Amino acid sequence: xxxxxxxxTVPAAARLTAAGIxxxxxxxxxxxxxxxxxxxxxxxxxxxxxxxxVSPDGSQLLYTITTPDWKEATTQSDIWVVPMRPGVSATxxxxxxxxxxxxxxxxxxxxxxxxxxxxxxxxxxxxxxxxLFLMRPDGGEARRITTAKEGVSTFAFTKxxxxxxxxxxxxxxxxxxxxxxxxxxxGAPVDSLVASQLTKHPTGVGEWRVSPDAKRIYFTTADSVDxxxxxxxxxxxxxxxxNAATPVxxxxxxxxxxxxxxxxxxxxxxxxxxFTLSDDARWVGFMAVPNDRYKRNITxxxxxxxxxxxxxxxxxxxxxxxxxxxxESGLTFSPDSKTLAFSASDDMTAYxxxxxxxxxxxxxxxxxxxxxxxxxxxxxxxxFWSADGRTIYFNEGMKATQQLxxxxxxxxxxxxxxxxxxxxxxxxxxxxxxxxxxxxxxxxPGALYTVDxxxxxxARDKWTQLTDPNPxxxxxxxxxxxxxxxxxxxxxxxxxxxxxxxxxxxxGKKYPLIVAIHGGPAAADLLSFNGGYGAQSYAGAGWVxxxxxxxxxxxxxxxxxxxxxxxxxxxxxxxxxxGVDALIKDGMVDSTKMGVLGWSAGGHWSNWILTHTNRFxxxxxxxxxxxxxxxxxxxxxxRNRQYYLGNKLPYDDFDAYWRQSPIRYIRNAKTPTMIxxxxxxxxxxxxxxxxxxxxxKRVGVPTELFMYPGASHGIPDARNRxxxxxxxxxxMNYWVLGTGTKFSWREVLxxxxxxxADKKVEVKGIN
Numbered sequence: 001x002x003x004x005x006x007x008x009t010v011p012a013a014a015r016l017t018a019a020g021i022x023x024x025x026x027x028x029x030x031x032x033x034x035x036x037x038x039x040x041x042x043x044x045x046x047x048x049x050x051x052x053x054v055s056p057d058g059s060q061l062l063y064t065i066t067t068p069d070w071k072e073a074t075t076q077s078d079i080w081v082v083p084m085r086p087g088v089s090a091t092x093x094x095x096x097x098x099x100x101x102x103x104x105x106x107x108x109x110x111x112x113x114x115x116x117x118x119x120x121x122x123x124x125x126x127x128x129x130x131x132l133f134l135m136r137p138d139g140g141e142a143r144r145i146t147t148a149k150e151g152v153s154t155f156a157f158t159k160x161x162x163x164x165x166x167x168x169x170x171x172x173x174x175x176x177x178x179x180x181x182x183x184x185x186x187g188a189p190v191d192s193l194v195a196s197q198l199t200k201h202p203t204g205v206g207e208w209r210v211s212p213d214a215k216r217i218y219f220t221t222a223d224s225v226d227x228x229x230x231x232x233x234x235x236x237x238x239x240x241x242x243n244a245a246t247p248v249x250x251x252x253x254x255x256x257x258x259x260x261x262x263x264x265x266x267x268x269x270x271x272x273x274x275f276t277l278s279d280d281a282r283w284v285g286f287m288a289v290p291n292d293r294y295k296r297n298i299t300x301x302x303x304x305x306x307x308x309x310x311x312x313x314x315x316x317x318x319x320x321x322x323x324x325x326x327x328e329s330g331l332t333f334s335p336d337s338k339t340l341a342f343s344a345s346d347d348m349t350a351y352x353x354x355x356x357x358x359x360x361x362x363x364x365x366x367x368x369x370x371x372x373x374x375x376x377x378x379x380x381x382x383x384f385w386s387a388d389g390r391t392i393y394f395n396e397g398m399k400a401t402q403q404l405x406x407x408x409x410x411x412x413x414x415x416x417x418x419x420x421x422x423x424x425x426x427x428x429x430x431x432x433x434x435x436x437x438x439x440x441x442x443x444x445p446g447a448l449y450t451v452d453x454x455x456x457x458x459a460r461d462k463w464t465q466l467t468d469p470n471p472x473x474x475x476x477x478x479x480x481x482x483x484x485x486x487x488x489x490x491x492x493x494x495x496x497x498x499x500x501x502x503x504x505x506x507x508g509k510k511y512p513l514i515v516a517i518h519g520g521p522a523a524a525d526l527l528s529f530n531g532g533y534g535a536q537s538y539a540g541a542g543w544v545x546x547x548x549x550x551x552x553x554x555x556x557x558x559x560x561x562x563x564x565x566x567x568x569x570x571x572x573x574x575x576x577x578x579g580v581d582a583l584i585k586d587g588m589v590d591s592t593k594m595g596v597l598g599w600s601a602g603g604h605w606s607n608w609i610l611t612h613t614n615r616f617x618x619x620x621x622x623x624x625x626x627x628x629x630x631x632x633x634x635x636x637x638x639r640n641r642q643y644y645l646g647n648k649l650p651y652d653d654f655d656a657y658w659r660q661s662p663i664r665y666i667r668n669a670k671t672p673t674m675i676x677x678x679x680x681x682x683x684x685x686x687x688x689x690x691x692x693x694x695x696x697k698r699v700g701v702p703t704e705l706f707m708y709p710g711a712s713h714g715i716p717d718a719r720n721r722x723x724x725x726x727x728x729x730x731x732m733n734y735w736v737l738g739t740g741t742k743f744s745w746r747e748v749l750x751x752x753x754x755x756x757a758d759k760k761v762e763v764k765g766i767n
Contacts, residue, residue: 037540285331
């Protein structure tokens with residue numbers, strides 16, 4: 001039966017129709033309007049910055065601003081430039097194409113000009129095809145410098161400033177070409193620029209990289225071409241074979257002086273998957289996976305890959321690891337190229353979710369064991385090195401935040417460099433060693449900063465802001481207060497998460513609750529902007545939102561992360577429910593007005609909640625499992641499931657999988673449940689949602705199943721993401737608050753076609 005609303009306790013914002021939820025205020029003078037709550041459509045208008053490129057002298061930064069077009073489900077990007085010194089003129093755009101894209105800005109080695117990729121002159125028949133353009137940061141029109149028939153996919157400058165190298169060609173047939181820098185700098189017209197072909201490799205060029213000394217180009221390529229496979233697809237016989245056998249990929253080197261190519265890896269039992277280069281150009285670290293069609297599965301190949309070291313003086317190869325079912329990272333080298341490092345599990349003997357550690361060794365100490373370092377109760381990695389090679393820096397979660405850590409190579413001690421109430425990620429520009437700081441928090445949608453030295457990262461007042469893609473959020477939007485929240489679980493363990501209060505929160509007043517459960521499960525909700533599946537829209541409509549970092553989540557230590565192994569559902573369920581109880585006890589939440597939602601692992605727990613308690617009035621389950629036995633075979637991930645469910649195959653212990661399957665308990669379900677899934681989802685396949693939907697229908701529980709087109713684990717289309725959010729909130733309003741009409745296509749369609757819905761207050765500021 002539909003609940004009867006008590007309108008005296010329903011926040012006014014929560015009584016909006018689906019159309020009202022989506023509408024954005026029409027343009028008006030900023031002084032004439034106060035801040036307003038965030039809507040679902042606002043999230044579709046958020047711009048993003050990326051493609052960062054620091055000039056060789058460290059004085060300027062090129063970057064891209066990407067603007068979404070939710071109506072067309074597309075994005076458009078332009079290039080901007082900003083000085084990196086404080087007290088100088090602000091950022092400015094360099095390109096202004098309304099419907100075309102500019103991307104991948106790259107400075108010439110001597111500075112003064114840059115090259116970027118764009119489809120601005122592509123014909124309609126090949127609208128996504130990029131050519132390369134040259135431009136100066138002080139203004140003027142861009143000049144096209146390539147006329148590649150198939151367009152350009154990737155490009156790079158040689159560090160000696162002699163060549164611009166790019167890759168072009170049909171799929172799986174791409175080759176490398178080069179244009180002399182002297183010709184580019186002369187200003188010669190595009191028709192007179194000659195791109196010389198560097199490779200004529202019969203199987204094309206895959207991943208490639210120019211060596212730091214500009215003498216070689218390393219690349220991966222398949223050993224052979226399956227002509228029958230190509231022919232049958234050309235003839236439209238497009239059936240796909242699961243885990244189809246593919247040719248081995250090998251590592252090759254091109255000598256830029258002689259143009260001769262040399263095959264470096266000859267072991268046909270292994271396929272190269274990626275590589276890195278040392279700064280002195282002597283060493284190549286590469287990863288390779290067994291030539292086994294099932295172990296080379298694109299999703300789980302990392303657990304079967306090992307790391308290798310190649311000495312370019314004689315092309316000899318040393319195998320550094322031999323650990324089946326253990327994933328190592330790629331190699332990284334110290335600035336002096338004398339020490340190598342990689343990260344891997346604390347226990348490399350078997351598949352597990354133990355904390356990752358860094359393994360270091362002198363590069364030239366062939367055959368010697370690695371030294372394991374990193375004493376932090378979390379994952380330790382090697383993001384970048386200090387100039388003297390004594391410290392490795394890495395970004396890692398700490399409860400509901402992300403911080404920069406310093407790892408002392410000699411002692412193995414980890415120290416938090418930052419203590420922000422948000423999410424910080426620090427990187428180092430490869431060429432200039434300039435430090436870039438990416439940061440967002442509950443009130444900051446995200447911006448890029450820079451600092452002069454690593455010692456300045458800890459002091460926010462020493463950060464120089466470079467970008468601000470969404471100034472309108474700060475000036476127009478009223479946000480709910482977001483804080484870290486902790487409570488005691490059923491077994492006495494402390495659990496944490498993120499708590500978001502409603503806009504205009506009044507202490508002592510009880511509010512409806514949304515529990516937003518993150519996916520993973522090896523992930524965590526953070527003090528970030530608009531997390532929890534767009535939680536600020538719920539806060540703006542008068543809801544409290546709890547984002548629990550339940551057992552199985554990262555950032556709270558290894559024991560917490562592994563606390564669901566062999567007993568997947570119950571510990572996380574208890575953590576979530578005791579968090580809810582804590583909010584009720586605090587007097588913040590009305591226990592009669594609660595809903596829960598989640599995606600992926602969040603969907604798993606939503607389904608478990610559905611079949612194990614009737615305390616919630618509504619549930620929205622996204623891409624969640626219902627039956628672990630069938631899920632094991634349907635999914636593109638098996639080893640992970642096996643580990644969590646007791647480390648046995650389902651064929652050896654069906655009961656272990658069945659006991660943890662929500663569908664087993666479907667007769668307990670009473671809560672109205674909306675189900676969302678992408679039809680071709682490879683990770684949590686849509687039959688899991690179909691099975692749950694049928695079970696709910698047969699036991700008489702109100703339910704709806706939304707199947708989104710696509711073949712990804714998340715909803716790929718911006719319009720459908722908007723529909724999902726609006727439908728989900730309408731479902732919560734109807735069943736939890738007793739308002740609205742569940743979901744009306746008429747209301748949503750009218751909103752999507754309303755020309756006023758797109759209009760926003762334009763606020764000038766740093767972009």
